[in-house]
Amino acid sequence: xxxxxxxxxxxxxxxxxxxxxxxxxxxxxxxxxxxxxxxxxxxxxxxxxxxxxxxxxxxxxxxxxxxxxxxxxxxxxxxxxxxxxxxxxxxxxxxxxxxxxxxxxxxxxxxxxxxxxxxxxxxxxxxxxxxxxxxxxxxxxxxxxxxxxxxxxxxxxxxxxxxxxxxxxxxxxxxxxxxxxxxxxxxxxxxxxxxxxxxxxxxxxxxxxxxxxxxxxxxxxxxxxxxxxxxxxxxxxxxxxxxxxxxxxxxxxxxxxxxxxxxxxxxxxxxxxxxxxxxxxxxxxxxxxxxxxxxxxxxxxxxxxxxxxxxxxxxxxxxxxxxxxxxxxxxxxxxxxxxxxxxxxxxxxxxxxxxxxxxxxxxxxxxxxxxxxxxxxxxxxxxxxxxxxxxxxxxxxxxxxxxxxxxxxxxxxxxxxxxxxxxxxxxxxxxxxxxxxxxxxxxxxxxxxxxxxxxxxxxxxxxxxxxxxxxxxxxxxxxxxxxxxxxxxxxxxxxxxxxxxxxxxxxxxxxxxxxxxxxxxxxxxxxxxxxxxxxxxxxxxxxxxxxxxxxxxxxxxxxxxxxxxxxxxxxxxxxxxxxxxxxxxxxxxxxxxxxxxxxxxxxxxxxxxxxxxxxxxxxxxxxxxxxxxxxxxxxxxxxxxxxxxxxxxxxxxxxxxxxx
Ligand code: PRX
Numbered sequence: 001x002x003x004x005x006x007x008x009x010x011x012x013x014x015x016x017x018x019x020x021x022x023x024x025x026x027x028x029x030x031x032x033x034x035x036x037x038x039x040x041x042x043x044x045x046x047x048x049x050x051x052x053x054x055x056x057x058x059x060x061x062x063x064x065x066x067x068x069x070x071x072x073x074x075x076x077x078x079x080x081x082x083x084x085x086x087x088x089x090x091x092x093x094x095x096x097x098x099x100x101x102x103x104x105x106x107x108x109x110x111x112x113x114x115x116x117x118x119x120x121x122x123x124x125x126x127x128x129x130x131x132x133x134x135x136x137x138x139x140x141x142x143x144x145x146x147x148x149x150x151x152x153x154x155x156x157x158x159x160x161x162x163x164x165x166x167x168x169x170x171x172x173x174x175x176x177x178x179x180x181x182x183x184x185x186x187x188x189x190x191x192x193x194x195x196x197x198x199x200x201x202x203x204x205x206x207x208x209x210x211x212x213x214x215x216x217x218x219x220x221x222x223x224x225x226x227x228x229x230x231x232x233x234x235x236x237x238x239x240x241x242x243x244x245x246x247x248x249x250x251x252x253x254x255x256x257x258x259x260x261x262x263x264x265x266x267x268x269x270x271x272x273x274x275x276x277x278x279x280x281x282x283x284x285x286x287x288x289x290x291x292x293x294x295x296x297x298x299x300x301x302x303x304x305x306x307x308x309x310x311x312x313x314x315x316x317x318x319x320x321x322x323x324x325x326x327x328x329x330x331x332x333x334x335x336x337x338x339x340x341x342x343x344x345x346x347x348x349x350x351x352x353x354x355x356x357x358x359x360x361x362x363x364x365x366x367x368x369x370x371x372x373x374x375x376x377x378x379x380x381x382x383x384x385x386x387x388x389x390x391x392x393x394x395x396x397x398x399x400x401x402x403x404x405x406x407x408x409x410x411x412x413x414x415x416x417x418x419x420x421x422x423x424x425x426x427x428x429x430x431x432x433x434x435x436x437x438x439x440x441x442x443x444x445x446x447x448x449x450x451x452x453x454x455x456x457x458x459x460x461x462x463x464x465x466x467x468x469x470x471x472x473x474x475x476x477x478x479x480x481x482x483x484x485x486x487x488x489x490x491x492x493x494x495x496x497x498x499x500x501x502x503x504x505x506x507x508x509x510x511x512x513x514x515x516x517x518x519x520x521x522x523x524x525x526x527x528x529x530x531x532x533x534x535x536x537x538x539x540x541x542x543x544x545x546x547x548x549x550x551x552x553x554x555x556x557x558x559x560x561x562x563x564x565x566x567x568x569x570x571x572x573x574x575x576x577x578x579x580x581x582x583x584x585x586x587x588x589x590x591x592x593x594x595x596x597x598x599x600x601x602x603x604x605x606x607x608x609x610x611x612x613x614x615x616x617x618x619x620x621x622x623x624x625x626x627x628x629x630x631x632x633x634x635x636x637x638x639x640x641x642x643x644x645x646x647x648x649x650x651x652x653x654x655x656x657x658x659x660x
Pocket of ligand 1: 398400423512525527534
């Protein structure tokens with residue numbers, strides 16, 4: 001049975017532990033239903049109440065939801081607020097100046113901590129330094145840093161002065177970084193000399209220099225460099241400055257820039273079904289409101305918790321559940337620089353023990369790789385560690401297969417911690433469909449039910465509702481505060497991608513397929529319905545990889561598909577036609593390696609195909625369309641049983657059947 005089939009017939013149920021339910025923010029399904037009902041009865045009024053209760057407003061909003069320019073929805077627009085004030089100053093005013101905000105553990109194991117007051121001072125001085133450089137409200141700042149307190153400081157400082165940040169994951173290449181700098185029109189880049197991962201120093205600043213040398217970044221006037229390792233990096237006079245010099249001598253008071261709730265807090269690039277990544281634009285007020293509410297509802301965060309989300313700040317999970325959500329709720333959290341397998345595969349468990357982590361949130365890929373590691377090396381098995389501090393576990397980024405769920409439940413959660421399998425996306429800003437740990441009976445492999453206020457549904461190709469038990473297209477029927485506001489600079493693409501006319505123009509199209517259980521109405525996500533792959537929880541567009549392959553001078557044509565993979569969820573398989581003769585044997589192996597490295601250079605190591613096969617051509621219809629569904633079958637190593645009558649060149653299938 002495939003993982004997906006198994007998910008659909010899964011019938012084990014795990015009720016919330018009584019002790020957990022008793023203390024939880026949401027303690028029962030009745031309470032959940034009442035919250036949903038409140039939205040049904042008074043949608044705007046309920047959101048307004050939550051926004052007033054949870055956020056600090058310098059000037060209260062008078063309008064809740066503005067639908068006049070739908071699908072360009074606006075929330076709380078005439079309210080003035082500031083994300084950094086809500087995340088830091090407000091907690092200090094509430095007596096938490098001395099509370100630990102961040103426990104940072106470096107790759108090599110060194111631990112440092114900052115209190116809310118210290119975080120405030122670092123953010124304020126850096127924000128003042130940015131202002132002194134002339135960076136102001138509305139400017140865009142790209143952040144290309146690894147996991148660090150300084151990374152969070154950089155994001156918070158931008159938010160404080162109203163500059164819109166765009167964080168680029170440190171694993172992206174110079175070219176990917178340059179494309180994002182150009183697209184977002186950044187005036188400054190904040191980076192680090194090097195980043196440390198698994199004992200290796202990676203040259204962030206050098207890659208940043210390469211990116212800027214590619215040209216087109218004329219708007220960019222400042223490169224600010226966090227000295228992480230002290231490694232030797234060239235600094236360009238006039239343009240490059242050390243982060244500590246920018247902050248040095250600056251006052252610890254920095255009045256926040258009070259911005260409209262609709263002011264773009266950040267733009268985060270993600271892959272779509274065309275070649276060019278999309279700059280997902282998020283708001284300030286609505287975004288932060290949902291980051292807070294989901295911290296409270298899904299993670300049940302309380303004062304005494306030690307929260308650890310392992311995601312990098314380069315992804316949306318690291319935005320909502322590292323840089324903003326935990327701080328906005330006054331939580332204590334872990335920020336980890338390294339990788340789960342260094343110095344050994346017990347690192348996560350050792351850190352949970354060391355820091356007494358109570359809420360742990362990670363990706364199924366990490367869980368699967370650590371299961372494998374602990375099977376082969378008993379020394380890093382979780383039972384070697386004291387994990388008793390844990391009270392709640394979370395999963396994000398891709399479907400979690402029931403075996404991995406059960407292992408997580410048993411070995412990490414000691415059969416007492418609920419697991420929240422959170423379905424959401426870069427575009428949604430925060431969790432959408434997820435269990436509530438004190439209320440929802442859990443079924444392994446199902447993200448269960450939508451959060452209150454989220455009108456998720458499953459429809460057919462024309463937007464008509466599907467009955468439970470029948471798969472279809474996942475949509476959201478009403479706007480919500482943390483939804484994507486626009487694709488940076490491309491409103492037409494925003495409308496077409498997320499509110500397509502075929503579905504009537506008002507339904508938010510998630511891009512995933514889903515099915516609801518006939519009895520429980522629980523959702524199971526069945527995977528993307530577009531040309532987007534999910535590799536180790538990272539979103540990759542097949543077209544993006546194809547364009548990078550054909551940009552290589554020896555490549556004539558390329559088609560990229562996904563193949564199910566036990567470890568990474570999906571693996572990238574590329575079918576390539578060279579301009580010259582089709583290579584075989586060792587030559588094919590060598591060219592495949594070169595092309596993999598090429599993609600690594602063009603996009604980043606995460607986009608490297610796992611496998612490349614060469615053909616004289618690709619399977620095409622008579623009109624020249626590549627038949628990807630056949631390639632998917634070949635990539636899996638299965639026999640083609642589908643109709644191939646529209647195929648122009650059936651002989652090609654034989655050639656592409658086998659790995660090189
Ligand atoms: O396909 C879904 C999958 O990840 C996609 C979103 O990717 P991204 O924007 O990079 O955000 C990842 C972190 C939120 C979705 O369209 N996905 C995410 N969470 C789950 C999931 N699939 C199944 N179950 C999940 N819990």
